[in-house]
Amino acid sequence: MYEKCRSLGLFRPFEAVIHRLQRARSVSRPTLIPTFTTAVNTWQCDENDHLNVQFYTEFGHEASAHLLSELGLGPRAQRAVGLDVRAASDHIRYLREFREVDPVEVLSAPVEVGERHLLAYHEIRNPSDGAVAATMRRRIGCDRPWPDAFRACAEAVIVALPDNAKPRSVGKLDLPDLALGDAARCGLIEVGRSIVAPAECDERGEFLPHHQFGRYSDAAPLLWNHLGFNRAAMQDRQEGSVVVEMLNHYRRPLRAGDLLVVMSGLAAFTDRVLTFTHFLFEAETGMLAACAEAIGMKLDQKIRKTMTFTQEDQERLGKRQLRLAA
Known part of the structure; x- marks a missing residue:
């Protein structure tokens, strides 16, 4: 050899x-x-x-x-x-x-x-x-x-x-190859809108993977707010949110100057864990560029431990849960 x-x-x-x-x-x-x-x-x-x-x-x-x-x-x-x-x-x-x-x-x-x-x-x-x-x-x-x-x-x-x-908690969802025009009808909400900058691209002029994860991360406060958690109030209480696992599928390349929209939602939850879905679209054509599953939890920033959702939280989450095929 x-x-x-x-x-x-x-x-x-x-x-x-x-x-x-x-x-x-x-x-x-x-x-x-x-x-x-x-x-x-x-x-x-x-x-x-x-x-x-x-x-x-x-x-x-x-x-x-x-x-x-x-x-x-x-x-x-x-x-x-x-x-x-x-x-x-x-x-x-x-x-x-x-x-x-x-x-x-x-x-x-x-x-x-x-x-x-x-x-x-x-x-x-x-x-x-x-x-x-x-x-x-x-x-x-x-x-x-x-x-x-x-x-x-x-x-x-x-x-x-x-x-x-x-994989522990991801890979269980059948994420559809959506177009942007169909996203809202599935219950997804807009949590990010931006432009691909040249500095965010590789030597081929294509959007680097970690900036896709960055767009999902930047969208997290808006998604948590949509689910009824006031992120500003959480921060005052020294509570944060963390992701413990993620699976991202790169469907189609994006280039410098492309317009981006991130649509996200809650796919599933337990008393401690939220399963999010993120769909990253090129806005001009409606093309799906990437989609992801992310496992999120609340974090007590004082003791660096995850937290349990209250019964009230869980009832509210149930009303906002997406109905995606498993």
């Missing part, structure tokens, strides 16, 4: 991974590959004084590029062979908070390789104590079959998806 990968000039970065595996033959599974390092900035934190959800997606997005590069198919290699590689979906579980100045590292590996897709696992850690703060599972698609050498190299380092990265 090593000689096969080595024979292709584009795959030299993978040699380092092979050497690591050769030094660790006694390990039961291949070692995760370092793919991203940073520290949390003040401006990345939200009203809960912790890292906003959109930046976990940004970390995983950059880690994905480094993972593909380690396997021999970085951006330059993709351009050289004319491949169109892009994210199809992101599933993230938020397990532990990152606070201001906390160090961040991402370790990655493929968990599945198909003819035209790869499932990447990203373990987002705090290296100061080794704790896993979040897990991300990204489905990456390619417009043509993967090069044979790349696929062989990826298959050589596949790992099993850990239990804490498997």
Whole structure:
């Protein structure tokens, strides 16, 4: 396998991974590959004084590029062979908070390789104590079959998806391929309207994934208000809202200058958990660009614990619940 990968000039970065595996033959599974390092900035934190959800997606997005590069198919290699590689979906579980100045590292590996897709696992850690703060599972698609050498190299380092990265509360809804004109009739409400800025786009001029998560996050106060929770009053009581899991499907690309509308609603709830749905549309055509499921909870900011919804809350939530197919 090593000689096969080595024979292709584009795959030299993978040699380092092979050497690591050769030094660790006694390990039961291949070692995760370092793919991203940073520290949390003040401006990345939200009203809960912790890292906003959109930046976990940004970390995983950059880690994905480094993972593909380690396997021999970085951006330059993709351009050289004319491949169109892009994210199809992101599933993230938020397990532990990152606070201001906390160090961040991402370790990655493929968990599945198909003819035209790869499932990447990203373990987002705090290296100061080794704790896993979040897990991300990204489905990456390619417009043509993967090069044979790349696929062989990826298959050589596949790992099993850990239990804490498997879907827990998302993936149970059949989110329809709506047009914007049909959204209100389904009970969805408008919670965001904006424009894609050039600075929010990648080298291809396409809207970056983490900014989609950012639009969902920015919409959260409006959605909570719609559900009868006064977010300003909650903040005065040192109560916030958090997302503990999200699954986003990238349906169609958006570009700089596109007009955006976010339509959201409550799909399901329990006494502690709210299941939200978000639909991101291009406003001019009504085209659905992305849709997501998000699991939200109330947070007591004083003791950093989630809260229970009162019976009154639950009766009100029942009246505002969407009727989506399961």
